[in-house]
Amino acid sequence: MTSLLEMSGICKSFDGFQAINNLSLNIGEPELRAVIGPNGAGKTTFMDIITGKTKPDRGTILFGEENRSLIGMSESQIATLGIGRKFQKPTVFEGQTVRENLAMALKNPRGPFAVLFYRKSDTGAAQIDEIADQINLTAHLTRPAGELSHGQKQWLEIGMLLAQSPRLLLVDEPAAGMTAQEREHTTDILKVAAQTRAVIVVEHDMEFVRRLNCKVTVLHEGSVLAEGTLDHVTKNPTVVDVYLGRSDAGH
Protein backbone atom coordinates (compact mmCIF):
# COMPACT_ATOMS: atom_id res chain seq x y z
CA MET A 1 0.00 0.00 0.00
CA THR A 2 1.57 3.25 -1.12
CA SER A 3 0.53 6.68 0.01
CA LEU A 4 -1.83 8.40 -2.43
CA LEU A 5 -3.00 11.49 -0.61
CA GLU A 6 -1.11 13.38 2.04
CA MET A 7 -2.75 16.25 3.85
CA SER A 8 -0.75 18.11 6.42
CA GLY A 9 -1.36 21.11 8.60
CA ILE A 10 -4.60 22.10 6.88
CA CYS A 11 -6.42 25.04 8.47
CA LYS A 12 -9.59 26.75 7.33
CA SER A 13 -11.79 29.21 9.11
CA PHE A 14 -15.07 30.80 8.07
CA ASP A 15 -15.69 34.22 9.59
CA GLY A 16 -13.64 33.34 12.63
CA PHE A 17 -15.09 29.84 13.03
CA GLN A 18 -12.27 27.32 12.83
CA ALA A 19 -13.81 24.60 10.63
CA ILE A 20 -10.55 22.73 10.03
CA ASN A 21 -7.74 23.03 12.51
CA ASN A 22 -4.29 21.68 11.68
CA LEU A 23 -5.65 18.56 10.04
CA SER A 24 -3.22 15.93 8.80
CA LEU A 25 -4.24 12.71 7.12
CA ASN A 26 -2.69 10.06 4.88
CA ILE A 27 -4.56 7.76 2.57
CA GLY A 28 -2.96 4.81 0.85
CA GLU A 29 -3.80 3.11 -2.42
CA PRO A 30 -5.73 0.89 -2.23
CA GLU A 31 -7.44 1.65 1.03
CA LEU A 32 -10.92 1.90 2.47
CA ARG A 33 -11.20 4.54 5.15
CA ALA A 34 -14.16 5.71 7.16
CA VAL A 35 -14.25 9.24 8.53
CA ILE A 36 -16.64 9.80 11.39
CA GLY A 37 -17.32 12.65 13.73
CA PRO A 38 -20.13 14.59 15.34
CA ASN A 39 -21.98 17.32 13.48
CA GLY A 40 -19.76 20.30 12.82
CA ALA A 41 -16.59 18.23 13.10
CA GLY A 42 -15.55 19.50 9.67
CA LYS A 43 -16.27 16.40 7.59
CA THR A 44 -17.86 18.23 4.69
CA THR A 45 -15.28 21.02 4.72
CA PHE A 46 -12.60 18.33 4.69
CA MET A 47 -14.07 16.98 1.42
CA ASP A 48 -14.58 20.48 0.00
CA ILE A 49 -10.90 21.18 0.54
CA ILE A 50 -9.68 18.02 -1.17
CA THR A 51 -11.95 18.53 -4.18
CA GLY A 52 -11.05 22.20 -4.63
CA LYS A 53 -14.44 23.65 -3.71
CA THR A 54 -12.90 25.43 -0.71
CA LYS A 55 -9.40 26.84 -0.54
CA PRO A 56 -7.62 26.17 2.78
CA ASP A 57 -5.96 29.03 4.66
CA ARG A 58 -2.84 26.98 5.35
CA GLY A 59 -1.37 23.56 4.80
CA THR A 60 -0.45 21.24 1.95
CA ILE A 61 -2.23 18.51 0.04
CA LEU A 62 -0.12 16.23 -2.14
CA PHE A 63 -1.56 13.67 -4.51
CA GLY A 64 -0.09 10.73 -6.41
CA GLU A 65 3.46 9.55 -7.04
CA GLU A 66 4.51 12.94 -8.37
CA ASN A 67 3.26 14.61 -5.19
CA ARG A 68 1.24 17.20 -7.05
CA SER A 69 -0.15 19.94 -4.89
CA LEU A 70 -3.92 20.19 -5.17
CA ILE A 71 -4.12 23.64 -3.66
CA GLY A 72 -5.01 26.24 -6.24
CA MET A 73 -6.36 23.73 -8.77
CA SER A 74 -9.93 24.09 -10.02
CA GLU A 75 -12.62 21.52 -9.27
CA SER A 76 -12.52 20.15 -12.78
CA GLN A 77 -8.71 19.85 -12.79
CA ILE A 78 -8.78 17.92 -9.53
CA ALA A 79 -11.55 15.70 -10.84
CA THR A 80 -9.63 14.87 -14.02
CA LEU A 81 -6.57 14.11 -11.90
CA GLY A 82 -8.51 11.19 -10.48
CA ILE A 83 -10.49 12.36 -7.48
CA GLY A 84 -14.21 11.67 -7.55
CA ARG A 85 -16.79 12.89 -5.09
CA LYS A 86 -20.25 11.77 -4.13
CA PHE A 87 -22.39 14.32 -2.39
CA GLN A 88 -24.53 13.74 0.64
CA LYS A 89 -27.70 14.54 -1.26
CA PRO A 90 -27.81 12.39 -4.37
CA THR A 91 -27.15 14.72 -7.27
CA VAL A 92 -27.77 12.96 -10.53
CA PHE A 93 -29.05 14.69 -13.65
CA GLU A 94 -32.72 13.89 -13.32
CA GLY A 95 -33.81 14.88 -16.79
CA GLN A 96 -31.39 12.52 -18.46
CA THR A 97 -31.38 8.75 -18.61
CA VAL A 98 -29.27 6.52 -16.40
CA ARG A 99 -27.16 5.64 -19.42
CA GLU A 100 -26.58 9.31 -20.28
CA ASN A 101 -25.63 10.03 -16.68
CA LEU A 102 -23.06 7.25 -16.72
CA ALA A 103 -21.80 8.20 -20.19
CA MET A 104 -21.09 11.74 -19.03
CA ALA A 105 -19.00 10.42 -16.18
CA LEU A 106 -16.97 7.93 -18.28
CA LYS A 107 -13.30 8.66 -18.45
CA ASN A 108 -12.96 10.38 -21.83
CA PRO A 109 -11.53 13.67 -23.09
CA ARG A 110 -13.32 16.52 -21.33
CA GLY A 111 -12.84 19.43 -23.77
CA PRO A 112 -15.91 20.92 -25.48
CA PHE A 113 -14.80 20.07 -29.00
CA ALA A 114 -13.74 16.53 -28.15
CA VAL A 115 -17.14 16.10 -26.51
CA LEU A 116 -19.04 17.68 -29.41
CA PHE A 117 -17.49 15.27 -31.89
CA TYR A 118 -17.51 12.32 -29.51
CA ARG A 119 -18.84 9.16 -31.06
CA LYS A 120 -20.24 6.41 -28.92
CA SER A 121 -17.93 3.42 -28.85
CA ASP A 122 -18.49 -0.23 -28.05
CA THR A 123 -15.90 -0.13 -25.28
CA GLY A 124 -17.78 2.78 -23.71
CA ALA A 125 -21.05 0.87 -23.95
CA ALA A 126 -19.40 -2.20 -22.41
CA GLN A 127 -18.04 -0.10 -19.54
CA ILE A 128 -21.48 1.36 -18.91
CA ASP A 129 -23.04 -2.11 -18.87
CA GLU A 130 -20.42 -3.35 -16.46
CA ILE A 131 -20.95 -0.45 -14.06
CA ALA A 132 -24.73 -0.73 -14.35
CA ASP A 133 -24.39 -4.36 -13.32
CA GLN A 134 -22.29 -3.42 -10.30
CA ILE A 135 -24.81 -0.85 -9.11
CA ASN A 136 -27.87 -2.99 -9.85
CA LEU A 137 -29.30 -0.63 -12.46
CA THR A 138 -29.01 -2.70 -15.63
CA ALA A 139 -32.78 -2.83 -16.00
CA HIS A 140 -33.09 0.93 -15.63
CA LEU A 141 -30.50 2.19 -18.13
CA THR A 142 -33.01 3.88 -20.42
CA ARG A 143 -35.11 5.46 -17.66
CA PRO A 144 -34.73 9.13 -16.73
CA ALA A 145 -32.68 9.31 -13.55
CA GLY A 146 -35.41 11.39 -11.91
CA GLU A 147 -37.69 8.35 -11.83
CA LEU A 148 -35.32 6.26 -9.72
CA SER A 149 -35.85 5.62 -6.03
CA HIS A 150 -33.69 7.41 -3.51
CA GLY A 151 -31.43 4.41 -2.99
CA GLN A 152 -31.07 3.85 -6.73
CA LYS A 153 -30.06 7.46 -7.21
CA GLN A 154 -27.36 7.01 -4.57
CA TRP A 155 -26.10 3.97 -6.46
CA LEU A 156 -26.23 5.79 -9.76
CA GLU A 157 -24.10 8.49 -8.27
CA ILE A 158 -21.61 5.94 -6.98
CA GLY A 159 -21.70 4.38 -10.45
CA MET A 160 -20.92 7.76 -12.00
CA LEU A 161 -17.94 7.99 -9.68
CA LEU A 162 -16.75 4.54 -10.70
CA ALA A 163 -17.17 5.49 -14.37
CA GLN A 164 -14.71 8.32 -13.85
CA SER A 165 -12.26 5.57 -12.76
CA PRO A 166 -10.82 7.78 -10.06
CA ARG A 167 -7.88 6.80 -7.89
CA LEU A 168 -9.48 8.42 -4.88
CA LEU A 169 -13.19 8.27 -4.19
CA LEU A 170 -14.80 10.55 -1.64
CA VAL A 171 -18.20 9.35 -0.54
CA ASP A 172 -20.39 11.47 1.70
CA GLU A 173 -23.01 9.52 3.70
CA PRO A 174 -23.74 6.91 1.05
CA ALA A 175 -26.22 5.00 3.20
CA ALA A 176 -28.39 7.94 4.18
CA GLY A 177 -32.05 7.17 3.63
CA MET A 178 -31.47 3.62 2.44
CA THR A 179 -33.28 0.46 3.46
CA ALA A 180 -31.31 -2.27 5.26
CA GLN A 181 -31.07 -4.29 2.07
CA GLU A 182 -29.85 -1.34 0.06
CA ARG A 183 -27.24 -0.59 2.69
CA GLU A 184 -25.85 -4.05 2.40
CA HIS A 185 -25.48 -3.72 -1.33
CA THR A 186 -23.87 -0.28 -0.92
CA THR A 187 -21.31 -1.79 1.45
CA ASP A 188 -20.46 -4.39 -1.17
CA ILE A 189 -20.06 -1.79 -3.92
CA LEU A 190 -17.70 0.28 -1.78
CA LYS A 191 -15.67 -2.73 -0.64
CA VAL A 192 -15.18 -3.89 -4.21
CA ALA A 193 -14.26 -0.37 -5.31
CA ALA A 194 -11.68 -0.13 -2.52
CA GLN A 195 -9.83 -3.20 -3.73
CA THR A 196 -8.20 -1.22 -6.50
CA ARG A 197 -8.35 2.37 -5.30
CA ALA A 198 -8.57 4.61 -2.28
CA VAL A 199 -12.06 5.20 -0.91
CA ILE A 200 -12.91 7.63 1.86
CA VAL A 201 -16.38 7.23 3.32
CA VAL A 202 -17.80 9.93 5.54
CA GLU A 203 -20.56 8.39 7.56
CA HIS A 204 -22.76 8.98 10.55
CA ASP A 205 -24.14 5.52 10.91
CA MET A 206 -21.90 3.38 13.13
CA GLU A 207 -23.50 0.13 12.08
CA PHE A 208 -22.64 0.92 8.47
CA VAL A 209 -19.06 1.79 9.42
CA ARG A 210 -18.75 -1.46 11.34
CA ARG A 211 -19.82 -3.38 8.26
CA LEU A 212 -17.21 -1.63 6.14
CA ASN A 213 -14.66 -3.16 8.51
CA CYS A 214 -11.85 -0.72 7.82
CA LYS A 215 -9.59 1.83 9.43
CA VAL A 216 -11.51 4.70 11.01
CA THR A 217 -10.53 8.34 11.46
CA VAL A 218 -12.45 10.34 14.04
CA LEU A 219 -12.69 14.07 13.37
CA HIS A 220 -13.49 16.52 16.10
CA GLU A 221 -13.49 20.29 15.87
CA GLY A 222 -11.60 20.19 12.62
CA SER A 223 -8.76 17.90 13.54
CA VAL A 224 -8.04 14.19 13.90
CA LEU A 225 -8.99 12.93 17.33
CA ALA A 226 -8.21 9.26 16.92
CA GLU A 227 -7.36 6.75 14.22
CA GLY A 228 -7.49 2.96 14.09
CA THR A 229 -9.98 0.14 13.94
CA LEU A 230 -13.52 0.90 14.97
CA ASP A 231 -13.10 -1.13 18.16
CA HIS A 232 -9.90 0.69 18.95
CA VAL A 233 -11.38 4.18 18.52
CA THR A 234 -14.61 3.39 20.30
CA LYS A 235 -12.57 2.36 23.34
CA ASN A 236 -10.74 5.66 23.32
CA PRO A 237 -12.18 7.63 26.27
CA THR A 238 -11.90 11.03 24.53
CA VAL A 239 -13.81 9.72 21.53
CA VAL A 240 -16.49 8.29 23.80
CA ASP A 241 -16.62 11.61 25.56
CA VAL A 242 -16.94 13.95 22.57
CA TYR A 243 -18.86 11.79 20.22
CA LEU A 244 -20.28 8.48 21.23
CA GLY A 245 -21.09 9.51 24.76
CA ARG A 246 -23.43 12.27 23.86
CA SER A 247 -24.84 11.40 20.49
CA ASP A 248 -27.32 8.82 19.42
CA ALA A 249 -24.96 7.21 16.93
CA GLY A 250 -24.28 3.55 17.31
CA HIS A 251 -27.83 2.33 17.42
Add this chain to the structure above:
Amino acid sequence: MRRSFIARNPSVLYFLAALALFTAIVTILSEATGTGLISTSFVKTLGKTLCLCLVAIAMDVVWGYCGILSLGHFAFFGIGGYAIGMWLMYARTELIVIESLAGQVIPPTPQEISDAIGNQIFGVVGTSEFPALWAFADNLYVQLAFVVLVPGLLALVFGWLAFRSRVTGVYLSILTQAMTLALALYLFQNDSGLRGNNGLSGLQNIPGFADSGQDVVSIVFFLASAAALGLGYLLFAWITDSKLGNIIQAIRDDESRVRFLGYHVESYKLFVFTVTAIVAGIAGALYYPQAGIINPAEVAPIASIYLAVWVAIGGRGRLYGAVIGAALVSLLSSWFTGGGAPNIDLGFYEVQWVDWWLVLLGLTFVLVTLFAPNGIGGLFDRLVRKS
Protein backbone atom coordinates in the same frame (compact mmCIF):
# COMPACT_ATOMS: atom_id res chain seq x y z
CA MET B 1 -28.19 -0.59 -30.57
CA ARG B 2 -27.26 2.80 -31.83
CA ARG B 3 -29.79 4.52 -34.04
CA SER B 4 -29.22 7.18 -36.65
CA PHE B 5 -29.45 10.90 -35.87
CA ILE B 6 -32.84 11.20 -37.61
CA ALA B 7 -34.24 8.14 -35.85
CA ARG B 8 -33.30 9.66 -32.51
CA ASN B 9 -34.70 13.06 -33.48
CA PRO B 10 -37.80 12.53 -35.63
CA SER B 11 -38.86 16.12 -34.97
CA VAL B 12 -35.96 17.35 -37.12
CA LEU B 13 -37.39 15.61 -40.15
CA TYR B 14 -40.92 16.86 -39.45
CA PHE B 15 -39.65 20.37 -38.99
CA LEU B 16 -37.60 20.40 -42.19
CA ALA B 17 -40.51 18.94 -44.13
CA ALA B 18 -42.90 21.55 -42.75
CA LEU B 19 -40.42 24.33 -43.50
CA ALA B 20 -39.92 23.08 -47.08
CA LEU B 21 -43.68 22.85 -47.63
CA PHE B 22 -44.24 26.33 -46.21
CA THR B 23 -41.45 27.76 -48.35
CA ALA B 24 -42.84 26.13 -51.49
CA ILE B 25 -46.36 27.42 -50.85
CA VAL B 26 -45.19 30.97 -50.20
CA THR B 27 -42.98 30.93 -53.29
CA ILE B 28 -45.81 29.73 -55.51
CA LEU B 29 -48.26 32.27 -54.12
CA SER B 30 -45.84 35.21 -54.22
CA GLU B 31 -46.03 38.07 -56.68
CA ALA B 32 -42.65 37.27 -58.17
CA THR B 33 -43.65 33.82 -59.39
CA GLY B 34 -47.04 34.67 -60.73
CA THR B 35 -50.13 34.05 -58.64
CA GLY B 36 -49.56 37.07 -56.43
CA LEU B 37 -51.89 35.88 -53.69
CA ILE B 38 -49.27 36.84 -51.13
CA SER B 39 -48.16 40.45 -51.38
CA THR B 40 -44.50 41.37 -51.54
CA SER B 41 -44.69 43.12 -48.19
CA PHE B 42 -46.16 40.00 -46.60
CA VAL B 43 -43.43 37.85 -48.16
CA LYS B 44 -40.99 40.20 -46.42
CA THR B 45 -42.85 39.82 -43.15
CA LEU B 46 -42.68 36.04 -43.46
CA GLY B 47 -39.00 36.16 -44.39
CA LYS B 48 -38.28 38.35 -41.37
CA THR B 49 -40.26 35.95 -39.21
CA LEU B 50 -38.03 33.09 -40.35
CA CYS B 51 -34.98 35.13 -39.25
CA LEU B 52 -36.61 35.72 -35.87
CA CYS B 53 -37.21 31.96 -35.60
CA LEU B 54 -33.51 31.41 -36.25
CA VAL B 55 -32.41 33.76 -33.48
CA ALA B 56 -35.07 32.17 -31.25
CA ILE B 57 -33.63 28.67 -31.63
CA ALA B 58 -30.22 30.12 -30.80
CA MET B 59 -31.77 31.63 -27.68
CA ASP B 60 -33.36 28.28 -26.88
CA VAL B 61 -29.99 26.54 -27.00
CA VAL B 62 -28.29 29.08 -24.77
CA TRP B 63 -31.20 29.36 -22.31
CA GLY B 64 -33.42 26.31 -22.69
CA TYR B 65 -30.58 23.82 -23.00
CA CYS B 66 -27.62 25.43 -21.27
CA GLY B 67 -29.55 27.44 -18.69
CA ILE B 68 -27.89 30.78 -19.42
CA LEU B 69 -30.69 33.35 -19.49
CA SER B 70 -28.96 35.75 -21.85
CA LEU B 71 -30.96 38.94 -22.25
CA GLY B 72 -28.52 40.30 -24.78
CA HIS B 73 -28.73 38.04 -27.79
CA PHE B 74 -30.55 40.66 -29.82
CA ALA B 75 -27.40 42.77 -29.62
CA PHE B 76 -25.63 40.13 -31.71
CA PHE B 77 -28.61 40.09 -34.09
CA GLY B 78 -28.31 43.87 -34.47
CA ILE B 79 -24.57 43.76 -35.00
CA GLY B 80 -25.09 41.30 -37.85
CA GLY B 81 -27.61 43.71 -39.35
CA TYR B 82 -25.28 46.69 -39.04
CA ALA B 83 -22.38 44.78 -40.58
CA ILE B 84 -24.30 43.91 -43.72
CA GLY B 85 -26.16 47.24 -43.69
CA MET B 86 -22.89 49.16 -43.99
CA TRP B 87 -22.02 47.42 -47.23
CA LEU B 88 -25.55 47.73 -48.61
CA MET B 89 -25.65 51.42 -47.88
CA TYR B 90 -22.15 52.12 -49.14
CA ALA B 91 -22.44 50.15 -52.35
CA ARG B 92 -25.81 51.61 -53.24
CA THR B 93 -24.77 55.18 -52.49
CA GLU B 94 -21.66 54.64 -54.59
CA LEU B 95 -23.78 53.59 -57.56
CA ILE B 96 -26.05 56.63 -57.19
CA VAL B 97 -23.12 59.03 -56.81
CA ILE B 98 -21.26 57.68 -59.82
CA GLU B 99 -24.40 57.90 -61.90
CA SER B 100 -25.09 61.49 -60.92
CA LEU B 101 -21.49 62.59 -61.46
CA ALA B 102 -21.29 60.85 -64.83
CA GLY B 103 -22.99 63.77 -66.56
CA GLN B 104 -20.18 66.20 -65.69
CA VAL B 105 -17.87 67.48 -68.40
CA ILE B 106 -14.75 66.79 -66.33
CA PRO B 107 -14.76 63.20 -65.03
CA PRO B 108 -14.81 63.13 -61.22
CA THR B 109 -11.67 62.10 -59.35
CA PRO B 110 -11.83 59.14 -56.96
CA GLN B 111 -11.51 61.64 -54.11
CA GLU B 112 -14.54 63.53 -55.32
CA ILE B 113 -16.54 60.32 -55.55
CA SER B 114 -15.49 59.30 -52.08
CA ASP B 115 -16.37 62.71 -50.67
CA ALA B 116 -19.74 62.64 -52.34
CA ILE B 117 -20.51 59.20 -50.92
CA GLY B 118 -19.41 60.35 -47.47
CA ASN B 119 -21.58 63.42 -47.78
CA GLN B 120 -24.57 61.38 -48.84
CA ILE B 121 -24.24 58.86 -46.00
CA PHE B 122 -23.04 61.05 -43.15
CA GLY B 123 -24.54 64.40 -44.06
CA VAL B 124 -27.42 63.59 -41.78
CA VAL B 125 -25.10 63.57 -38.76
CA GLY B 126 -23.22 66.65 -39.90
CA THR B 127 -20.07 65.18 -41.33
CA SER B 128 -18.78 63.79 -44.57
CA GLU B 129 -15.74 61.99 -43.20
CA PHE B 130 -15.68 58.22 -43.31
CA PRO B 131 -15.24 56.88 -39.76
CA ALA B 132 -12.63 54.14 -39.24
CA LEU B 133 -15.47 51.65 -38.78
CA TRP B 134 -16.29 51.98 -42.46
CA ALA B 135 -12.78 51.08 -43.64
CA PHE B 136 -14.01 47.90 -45.29
CA ALA B 137 -17.59 48.94 -46.06
CA ASP B 138 -16.86 48.79 -49.80
CA ASN B 139 -15.98 45.12 -49.57
CA LEU B 140 -18.92 42.74 -49.36
CA TYR B 141 -16.78 39.78 -48.34
CA VAL B 142 -15.15 41.59 -45.43
CA GLN B 143 -18.52 42.82 -44.20
CA LEU B 144 -19.92 39.29 -44.52
CA ALA B 145 -16.99 38.08 -42.44
CA PHE B 146 -17.84 40.77 -39.88
CA VAL B 147 -21.38 39.40 -39.66
CA VAL B 148 -19.84 36.29 -38.14
CA LEU B 149 -16.68 37.64 -36.53
CA VAL B 150 -17.93 40.68 -34.63
CA PRO B 151 -20.78 38.95 -32.74
CA GLY B 152 -18.54 35.92 -32.23
CA LEU B 153 -15.65 37.91 -30.80
CA LEU B 154 -17.88 40.10 -28.66
CA ALA B 155 -19.59 37.01 -27.23
CA LEU B 156 -16.24 35.33 -26.69
CA VAL B 157 -14.75 38.25 -24.77
CA PHE B 158 -17.92 39.11 -22.85
CA GLY B 159 -18.61 35.45 -22.06
CA TRP B 160 -15.05 34.77 -21.01
CA LEU B 161 -15.10 37.65 -18.55
CA ALA B 162 -18.54 36.78 -17.18
CA PHE B 163 -18.24 33.01 -16.96
CA ARG B 164 -14.70 33.06 -15.63
CA SER B 165 -15.93 35.13 -12.68
CA ARG B 166 -18.71 32.57 -12.25
CA VAL B 167 -21.45 35.10 -12.77
CA THR B 168 -24.65 33.09 -13.07
CA GLY B 169 -28.40 33.36 -12.88
CA VAL B 170 -30.06 36.72 -12.61
CA TYR B 171 -26.72 38.52 -12.32
CA LEU B 172 -25.67 37.23 -15.69
CA SER B 173 -29.02 38.26 -17.17
CA ILE B 174 -28.52 41.79 -15.84
CA LEU B 175 -25.00 41.87 -17.22
CA THR B 176 -26.21 40.88 -20.69
CA GLN B 177 -28.90 43.56 -20.48
CA ALA B 178 -26.19 46.06 -19.64
CA MET B 179 -24.22 44.88 -22.66
CA THR B 180 -27.06 45.42 -25.10
CA LEU B 181 -27.99 48.73 -23.45
CA ALA B 182 -24.39 49.92 -23.75
CA LEU B 183 -24.38 48.98 -27.42
CA ALA B 184 -27.66 50.79 -28.04
CA LEU B 185 -26.44 53.93 -26.25
CA TYR B 186 -23.22 53.87 -28.22
CA LEU B 187 -25.09 53.54 -31.49
CA PHE B 188 -27.43 56.40 -30.57
CA GLN B 189 -24.50 58.82 -30.55
CA ASN B 190 -24.15 60.80 -33.73
CA ASP B 191 -20.38 60.43 -33.70
CA SER B 192 -20.52 56.63 -33.31
CA GLY B 193 -19.87 56.43 -37.04
CA LEU B 194 -23.09 54.56 -37.66
CA ARG B 195 -25.38 57.55 -38.23
CA GLY B 196 -26.70 57.77 -34.68
CA ASN B 197 -30.42 57.36 -34.24
CA ASN B 198 -30.96 57.57 -38.02
CA GLY B 199 -29.47 54.13 -38.33
CA LEU B 200 -28.83 52.64 -41.72
CA SER B 201 -31.62 52.83 -44.28
CA GLY B 202 -32.48 51.86 -47.79
CA LEU B 203 -31.20 48.38 -47.06
CA GLN B 204 -33.95 46.77 -49.15
CA ASN B 205 -32.22 48.02 -52.31
CA ILE B 206 -29.64 45.42 -53.14
CA PRO B 207 -26.78 46.83 -55.26
CA GLY B 208 -26.38 44.85 -58.43
CA PHE B 209 -30.04 43.88 -58.41
CA ALA B 210 -31.33 47.32 -59.32
CA ASP B 211 -33.20 45.87 -62.30
CA SER B 212 -35.01 43.26 -60.24
CA GLY B 213 -38.10 44.53 -58.51
CA GLN B 214 -38.71 44.20 -54.78
CA ASP B 215 -40.98 41.25 -55.50
CA VAL B 216 -37.98 39.23 -56.73
CA VAL B 217 -35.63 40.54 -54.05
CA SER B 218 -38.15 39.69 -51.36
CA ILE B 219 -38.56 36.10 -52.50
CA VAL B 220 -34.79 35.63 -52.78
CA PHE B 221 -34.33 36.80 -49.20
CA PHE B 222 -37.28 34.72 -48.08
CA LEU B 223 -35.69 31.61 -49.56
CA ALA B 224 -32.30 32.49 -48.07
CA SER B 225 -33.91 32.97 -44.66
CA ALA B 226 -35.69 29.63 -44.94
CA ALA B 227 -32.43 27.92 -45.89
CA ALA B 228 -30.63 29.58 -42.99
CA LEU B 229 -33.34 28.50 -40.57
CA GLY B 230 -33.21 24.94 -41.88
CA LEU B 231 -29.43 24.78 -41.58
CA GLY B 232 -29.46 26.46 -38.17
CA TYR B 233 -32.06 24.00 -36.96
CA LEU B 234 -29.94 21.08 -38.17
CA LEU B 235 -26.82 22.55 -36.54
CA PHE B 236 -28.50 23.04 -33.18
CA ALA B 237 -30.28 19.70 -33.34
CA TRP B 238 -26.94 18.07 -33.95
CA ILE B 239 -25.25 19.99 -31.12
CA THR B 240 -27.99 19.25 -28.60
CA ASP B 241 -28.10 15.60 -29.65
CA SER B 242 -24.34 15.16 -29.23
CA LYS B 243 -22.71 14.33 -25.94
CA LEU B 244 -22.07 18.05 -25.60
CA GLY B 245 -25.86 18.41 -25.54
CA ASN B 246 -25.95 16.13 -22.50
CA ILE B 247 -23.25 18.14 -20.79
CA ILE B 248 -24.87 21.52 -21.35
CA GLN B 249 -28.21 20.24 -20.06
CA ALA B 250 -26.37 18.87 -17.05
CA ILE B 251 -24.80 22.31 -16.56
CA ARG B 252 -28.29 23.81 -16.65
CA ASP B 253 -29.49 21.38 -13.98
CA ASP B 254 -26.48 21.32 -11.65
CA GLU B 255 -23.43 23.25 -12.64
CA SER B 256 -21.18 22.37 -9.72
CA ARG B 257 -21.86 18.65 -10.07
CA VAL B 258 -20.62 18.86 -13.66
CA ARG B 259 -17.41 20.46 -12.38
CA PHE B 260 -16.82 17.53 -10.06
CA LEU B 261 -17.24 15.21 -13.04
CA GLY B 262 -14.15 16.91 -14.41
CA TYR B 263 -15.70 19.16 -17.04
CA HIS B 264 -14.55 22.74 -17.37
CA VAL B 265 -18.02 24.28 -17.22
CA GLU B 266 -16.87 27.75 -18.32
CA SER B 267 -15.52 26.47 -21.65
CA TYR B 268 -18.84 24.83 -22.40
CA LYS B 269 -20.82 27.95 -21.59
CA LEU B 270 -18.45 30.02 -23.66
CA PHE B 271 -18.80 27.65 -26.60
CA VAL B 272 -22.60 27.75 -26.50
CA PHE B 273 -22.73 31.50 -25.91
CA THR B 274 -20.41 32.20 -28.83
CA VAL B 275 -21.96 29.80 -31.33
CA THR B 276 -25.45 31.10 -30.61
CA ALA B 277 -24.21 34.70 -30.88
CA ILE B 278 -22.79 33.95 -34.33
CA VAL B 279 -26.06 32.42 -35.48
CA ALA B 280 -27.89 35.45 -34.08
CA GLY B 281 -25.57 37.69 -36.14
CA ILE B 282 -26.32 35.72 -39.31
CA ALA B 283 -30.06 35.92 -38.61
CA GLY B 284 -29.75 39.69 -38.21
CA ALA B 285 -27.82 40.03 -41.47
CA LEU B 286 -30.70 38.32 -43.27
CA TYR B 287 -33.40 40.20 -41.39
CA TYR B 288 -32.46 43.83 -41.92
CA PRO B 289 -32.22 43.84 -45.73
CA GLN B 290 -35.85 42.68 -45.59
CA ALA B 291 -36.78 45.27 -43.00
CA GLY B 292 -35.00 47.96 -45.05
CA ILE B 293 -33.80 49.90 -42.02
CA ILE B 294 -31.84 49.30 -38.85
CA ASN B 295 -31.49 51.81 -36.05
CA PRO B 296 -30.20 51.69 -32.47
CA ALA B 297 -33.69 51.08 -31.06
CA GLU B 298 -33.46 47.60 -32.55
CA VAL B 299 -30.85 46.54 -30.00
CA ALA B 300 -32.62 48.19 -27.05
CA PRO B 301 -32.75 45.93 -23.99
CA ILE B 302 -36.45 45.21 -24.51
CA ALA B 303 -35.76 43.41 -27.81
CA SER B 304 -33.70 40.73 -26.07
CA ILE B 305 -36.39 40.36 -23.43
CA TYR B 306 -38.99 39.75 -26.15
CA LEU B 307 -36.72 37.05 -27.47
CA ALA B 308 -36.80 35.31 -24.10
CA VAL B 309 -40.60 35.72 -23.97
CA TRP B 310 -40.99 34.05 -27.38
CA VAL B 311 -38.88 31.11 -26.30
CA ALA B 312 -40.74 30.80 -22.98
CA ILE B 313 -44.15 30.88 -24.67
CA GLY B 314 -43.01 28.46 -27.37
CA GLY B 315 -41.41 26.08 -24.90
CA ARG B 316 -37.86 25.97 -23.67
CA GLY B 317 -35.58 23.03 -24.27
CA ARG B 318 -37.16 22.00 -27.56
CA LEU B 319 -36.07 23.68 -30.76
CA TYR B 320 -39.45 23.56 -32.47
CA GLY B 321 -40.91 25.22 -29.39
CA ALA B 322 -38.72 28.26 -30.00
CA VAL B 323 -39.79 28.33 -33.64
CA ILE B 324 -43.47 28.13 -32.71
CA GLY B 325 -43.09 30.84 -30.08
CA ALA B 326 -41.14 33.25 -32.25
CA ALA B 327 -43.35 32.81 -35.31
CA LEU B 328 -46.63 32.98 -33.45
CA VAL B 329 -45.86 35.88 -31.15
CA SER B 330 -44.05 38.03 -33.71
CA LEU B 331 -46.75 37.55 -36.37
CA LEU B 332 -49.52 38.18 -33.84
CA SER B 333 -47.63 41.20 -32.64
CA SER B 334 -47.50 42.75 -36.10
CA TRP B 335 -51.16 41.83 -36.67
CA PHE B 336 -52.30 43.49 -33.44
CA THR B 337 -50.07 46.53 -33.61
CA GLY B 338 -50.38 46.96 -37.37
CA GLY B 339 -54.10 47.54 -37.20
CA GLY B 340 -54.97 44.03 -38.37
CA ALA B 341 -57.03 43.21 -35.33
CA PRO B 342 -60.34 45.03 -35.03
CA ASN B 343 -60.57 47.25 -32.00
CA ILE B 344 -63.22 46.28 -29.49
CA ASP B 345 -65.77 48.90 -28.58
CA LEU B 346 -67.05 48.29 -25.09
CA GLY B 347 -69.36 51.27 -25.20
CA PHE B 348 -67.71 53.10 -22.34
CA TYR B 349 -64.20 52.29 -23.55
CA GLU B 350 -62.62 51.27 -26.81
CA VAL B 351 -59.91 48.63 -26.55
CA GLN B 352 -57.27 49.71 -29.04
CA TRP B 353 -54.91 46.84 -29.74
CA VAL B 354 -51.96 49.10 -30.45
CA ASP B 355 -52.00 49.92 -26.74
CA TRP B 356 -53.45 46.72 -25.36
CA TRP B 357 -51.35 44.20 -27.28
CA LEU B 358 -48.51 44.42 -24.77
CA VAL B 359 -50.98 43.81 -21.94
CA LEU B 360 -52.28 40.76 -23.75
CA LEU B 361 -48.74 39.52 -24.38
CA GLY B 362 -47.77 40.06 -20.75
CA LEU B 363 -50.89 38.24 -19.59
CA THR B 364 -50.14 35.34 -21.93
CA PHE B 365 -46.62 35.17 -20.61
CA VAL B 366 -47.84 35.00 -17.01
CA LEU B 367 -50.43 32.37 -17.85
CA VAL B 368 -47.92 30.25 -19.75
CA THR B 369 -45.42 30.47 -16.90
CA LEU B 370 -48.08 29.45 -14.38
CA PHE B 371 -50.04 26.79 -16.23
CA ALA B 372 -47.83 25.53 -19.05
CA PRO B 373 -44.24 25.88 -17.89
CA ASN B 374 -43.14 23.95 -20.96
CA GLY B 375 -44.90 26.39 -23.26
CA ILE B 376 -46.84 25.56 -26.40
CA GLY B 377 -44.20 23.01 -27.35
CA GLY B 378 -44.86 21.24 -24.05
CA LEU B 379 -48.60 20.99 -24.76
CA PHE B 380 -47.70 19.69 -28.20
CA ASP B 381 -45.46 17.01 -26.65
CA ARG B 382 -48.28 15.90 -24.36
CA LEU B 383 -50.63 15.48 -27.32
CA VAL B 384 -48.04 13.48 -29.26
CA ARG B 385 -47.39 11.20 -26.30
CA LYS B 386 -51.11 10.54 -25.81
CA SER B 387 -51.72 9.51 -29.38
